[in-house]
Amino acid sequence: MSRPVIGITLDSEKPGCYSNLPWYALRQNYTDAVAEAGGLPLPLPHEPDQADAYLDIIDGLVITGGAFDVDPSLFGADKRHSTVVTKDRRTAFELATTRGALDRDMPLLGICGGQQLLHVALGGTLIQHIPDEIAEPLAHEQPNPRDEPGHSISLRPGTLLHRIVDADSLEVNSAHHQAAKDTSDRIVVNAVAQDGVIEGIEAIDASFALGVQWHPEYNVSAGDKAIFKALIDAAAHSST
Numbered sequence: 001m002s003r004p005v006i007g008i009t010l011d012s013e014k015p016g017c018y019s020n021l022p023w024y025a026l027r028q029n030y031t032d033a034v035a036e037a038g039g040l041p042l043p044l045p046h047e048p049d050q051a052d053a054y055l056d057i058i059d060g061l062v063i064t065g066g067a068f069d070v071d072p073s074l075f076g077a078d079k080r081h082s083t084v085v086t087k088d089r090r091t092a093f094e095l096a097t098t099r100g101a102l103d104r105d106m107p108l109l110g111i112c113g114g115q116q117l118l119h120v121a122l123g124g125t126l127i128q129h130i131p132d133e134i135a136e137p138l139a140h141e142q143p144n145p146r147d148e149p150g151h152s153i154s155l156r157p158g159t160l161l162h163r164i165v166d167a168d169s170l171e172v173n174s175a176h177h178q179a180a181k182d183t184s185d186r187i188v189v190n191a192v193a194q195d196g197v198i199e200g201i202e203a204i205d206a207s208f209a210l211g212v213q214w215h216p217e218y219n220v221s222a223g224d225k226a227i228f229k230a231l232i233d234a235a236a237h238s239s240t
Contacts, residue, residue, distance in 0.1 A: 004059035004235035006039040009097070009114070011066040012046060012090050030064055033217040037228035039235065044097070046089050051096035060235030061101045063094050065112030065215060069178055072128060075120045081128035083177060095121060107208035107234035109227065112176055115211030119201055122209075123184030130177055130197065138195045142174045147218045150174035153199040159190035160202045160210060164230040165223035172199070172214035172221070179213065208234040 008031060010024040018025075024045060031041035044054055055061075068087045072080045074095070094114070098121045101108045110118035116126055127133045130140055142150030149171035155162045162168075170191075180198040183189060191200030191212070203209035208231065216224035 003038055003040040004232060004239050005042050005057065006034045006060045006062060006232070006235060007042050007044045007054055007058035007097070008034065008062045009044050009064050009090070009094050010046070011064065012087055026064070027217070029217045029219075030062065033219065033225075033228045034062065034232070037225070037232040039228075039232040044093075046093040048089065048092040048096050051093060051100050055097060055100045055104060055106065059106070059239040060231055061097060061106060061108040062231070063098060063108065063110040063114030063117055065114055065175070066090075068113065069128070070113070070116055070120055070126060072126070075125040077125070077128070081132070083129050091117065102203065102206060102209060105207050105238070107231055107238055108210070109231045110211035111217065112213060112215055113178075115201060115213050116176075116178055116180060118203075118209065118211040119180040119183075119187065122186040122201075122203055124180055124187055124201075125182040127179045127181045127197075130179055133181075134195055134197060136195065137197065138174070138193055140174045140176050140179070140193075140197065146173050146175060146215060147220065148173065149220050151193060153191045153193050153214075155191050155200070156189065159188060159200075160208070161190040161200050161212070161227075164210075165226050167223055170221055170223045173218055174214055176213060180211075207238070 034041040069084045199213040201211040
């Protein structure tokens with residue numbers, strides 16, 4: 001049986017460091033997590049006009065994180081926080097592939113910023129800077145290494161995420177200053193942190209459209225590995 005092909009969105013960087021020209025980047029643990037779960041990882045460059053062509057050749061999609069933000073205008077905000085940094089071509093491509101995957105009911109996983117983008121694609125809004133909107137927030141940009149947990153989250157019974165990890169709580173890593181805010185009638189919140197920050201969402205009208213605010217590719221807990229295994233299983237099933 002062939003491995004399901006899992007598209008993984010790349011990050012993009014301006015000239016400098018690696019190259020004097022613009023370049024793409026992807027941490028190896030993203031592809032490792034997909035491969036170890038039984039998928040065939042396929043990195044996706046940012047070609048918004050070719051989103052459907054990419055979706056035609058993959059069985060599942062991972063929207064990765066990165067040190068940038070979703071443009072607030074995309075969720076109707078009339079102000080932009082001073083901390084917001086955007087990568088417009090990347091966001092245009094990821095939004096096109098996310099919406100296309102949702103239309104096709106293709107299994108997809110949004111990680112950190114990918115969860116925030118999925119939230120917006122489903123009609124939700126974002127907190128632009130957690131310290132400005134959450135009283136006494138946890139350290140969502142944790143000071144300790146990313147391969148260690150930063151805080152715990154509570155999972156809501158009956159959700160896809162709860163069924164996948166088979167636990168009521170998880171210890172997770174944390175590297176974000178934005179978060180999901182208001183939801184739409186297409187969104188179920190499946191996990192929250194102790195300070196009330198939304199840590200996971202899923203689409204009501206999809207077979208497998210899951211967003212997690214942490215980085216399960218670091219494999220901090222058994223639940224992290226289970227998330228990737230569930231994605232690959234869903235992709236394998238949908239491709240048959």
